[in-house]
Amino acid sequence: MEVHCDIEVDVNGEESFMVDKRILASYSGKLSKLLGKSKASSRNLKVVFHDFPGGAESFELISRFCYNNGSIYITPSNISLLYCAAQFMEMNNSVARKHNLLEKAEKSFQDIRYWSWSELLTALKQCQDLLPVANSLSLVEKCLDTLIARLPLTSEASPCPSTSSPDSSGVRFSCDTRSTESLKASFSHTPWWFENLLVLGPNLLEMLVKAMVSRKLDNVIISRFLFYYQKSKFYTVKSDTKRTIAETVIEMLYMLDQSCVSCKSLFGILHVSLNFNLNRSIRNKLENMIGSQLDKATLDNLLVPSPQGINYLYDVNLVLRFLKSFLRDGGTCQASPIRLRKVSGLVDLYIAEVAPDPCLKPSKFLALAIALPDSARDSYDELYHAIDMYIQVHAGLSEDKKMKICCVLNHEKLSAETCIHLSKNTKFPSKSAVQALVSQQSKLKKLLQTTNNFNSYATSPYSATTEAKNWGLRKDDANEQHVLYAGKLDLSTDNEKLRAHLQGMQCRVMELEKVCKKMQSQMAKFTKSKASSHSHTRSLPKLCS
Known part of the structure; x- marks a missing residue:
């Protein structure tokens, strides 16, 4: 021709x-x-x-x-x-x-x-350069279907010697960086195909994961692969590509069952993404995923530096968004009070950490303090100490602002020791001291009532009245408490006298608590002796703890 x-x-x-x-x-x-x-x-x-x-x-x-x-x-x-x-x-x-x-x-x-594993990967990599044409012709779908069918989700055996590592871990690394060895160690137990699929770009990664999800593959394995992909790729690609990879991985993780996604690894993505201008919707998804598992976080996880343009030492707004997501994530908080208490403990630690920041505005500090419902805390002691520290650092606060912050305290959930400290704390508003006084008077009334109940039930010659006298408690404490509890307080009285009175009442509460504990011990011995001498025993009232 x-x-x-x-x-x-x-x-x-x-x-x-x-x-x-x-x-x-x-x-x-x-x-x-x-x-x-x-x-x-x-x-x-x-x-x-x-x-x-x-x-x-x-x-x-x-x-x-x-x-x-x-x-x-x-x-x-x-x-x-x-x-x-x-x-x-x-x-x-x-x-x-x-x-x-x-x-x-x-x-x-x-x-x-009939293609080998390596031939499948070659074809997929070639399709990657032909998108979106290859996708429109269903080439990618055919390759992915075949590849997913060969993934051994329960076996670590490699399909052929050419793609397996000579060492027992079954993981190979092509990244020629100083961090390769540390990365290899951290992923020493990963399936062999994790590293093989690093040849896929973000577009094909998205198609692969969606195909895996549609076939209901194990979400734990999928999430592990995504975290592995993100960490490994970050060692070899340029900064502009890192953002695309991070956004793709976050988007795919959001599709999975969140109980299968590691909270620690999510914080890892968050920290490495701080320098990227992530798409807002993608960032919201990441924050929602973290927020839904906030009870698994640690204080170090939350200590994220503030973005540029904000004077706060740490990103308080980020933690507030985490808390909002946690509370919004279904009715899980009410259904699981244990999770709620874990988060409250974490938040109290965080508040104590940010309290010394002189740039932290009262509105932000208050927002952190009231973010969780009252039922989340069994004790307000930690929050009190954080407030005390904040007021010390921000000495110029007005009385109104101080009172707004102090109003978040539930004095009923303050220990006697903390209330004594509050009574001596001249930096706190006097109204807060009065509230603590009323609260502790109420506790004293209940404790005295408990001792009376004890007297009515106990038959031991060692009576509560005798024990109370041994501790030097006055009989008129109950009457005095009645007046205070009724709210007949003269707030015009000198603050120092009021604080001294509060301190005295706190001491009595602590003494009476000791009395109750001693009576509990005596009652336990009495009950034991009764049980050994009689074939039946009568029910006894539950004593205060």
């Missing part, structure tokens, strides 16, 4: 080819149509393709097919290029039906189940 190079083809601006228009047009319906519409002379023809799939490499492959009389050896390494190029050039026309490249490629794809 005589060959004439009578047409120039510019492929995506990468490279130009001089080819025989008659030969190529006999196989390509697209080129045949273009030449049929052309009015230029045969010596000045030029065709420009701007979106040729696979670029110059693909065009060279189909040119060989045409010049070789419609014959070419199709392999997993070139099938995606040939298929997409044939579709683009409409190489299924009736002129060369027996040499239809598109049909040949489709037939070769039917043997995909």
Whole structure:
């Protein structure tokens, strides 16, 4: 066949080819149509393709097919290029039906189940460069279906020696960085295919994970793979690509069952993403995932530096958003008070950590203090000490602002020791001291009532009245408490006298608590002796603890 190079083809601006228009047009319906519409002379023809799939490499492959009389050896390494190029050039026309490249490629794809693992990865990597054309032709879907079917989710055995590591871990690393060894150690028990799939870009990663989820594969394995992918890729890619990877991984993790996603690893992504301007919706998803598992977090996790432009030492707004997500995450808080108490303990630690920050505004401090419901705390002691520290650092606060902050305290849930400290604390508003006094008077009344109940039930010669006298408690304490509890307090009285009175009452409460504990011990001995001497015992009232 005589060959004439009578047409120039510019492929995506990468490279130009001089080819025989008659030969190529006999196989390509697209080129045949273009030449049929052309009015230029045969010596000045030029065709420009701007979106040729696979670029110059693909065009060279189909040119060989045409010049070789419609014959070419199709392999997993070139099938995606040939298929997409044939579709683009409409190489299924009736002129060369027996040499239809598109049909040949489709037939070769039917043997995909016989491809090796490495051939599958090669084809997938090639499809990656052909998106979105390859996806529209279902090439990616076919490759992913076959690959997922071969993933041994319960076995660590590698499919072939070429893709397995010689060591027992079954993990290979291609990253030539100083951090490779530490990364290898941290992932020493990961499935072998984790590292194999690092060849996939973010687009194919998203398709792969969605396919895994649709097939209901183990979400724990999927989440582990995503965290592995993010950490490994960050060692080898540039900064602009890191953002895309982080956003893709977060998006995919959000699709999973959150109980299968590691809270610690989520904080890892959060910390490495601080320098990226993540899409707001993606960042919200990350924060919601962390917030839903806030009871698994640690204080170090929460100590995130404030973003630029904010004077706070730590990002308080971020923690407030975590708390909002935790409380909003279904009715889990009411259904699981244990989780709620864990979060309250964590928040109290965080408040104590940020309290010394001189730039922290009272409104933000107050927002942290009231973020959780009262039922979340069994004790307000830690919160009191954090407030005390905050007021010390912010000495210029007005009395109104101090009172707003102190009002978050539930004095009923303050220990006697803490109330004594409050009574001596001249930095706190006097109203707060009065509230503590009323609260402790109420506790004293209940304790005295408990001792009276004890006297009515106990038959031991060792009576509560005798024990109370031994401790030097006055009988008129109950009457005095009645007056105080009724609210008949003269707030115009000198504050020092009021605080001294409170301190005295606190001491009595502590003494009476000791009395009750001693009476409890005596009652336990009494009950034990009764049980040993009689065949039956009567029920006894529950004493204060």
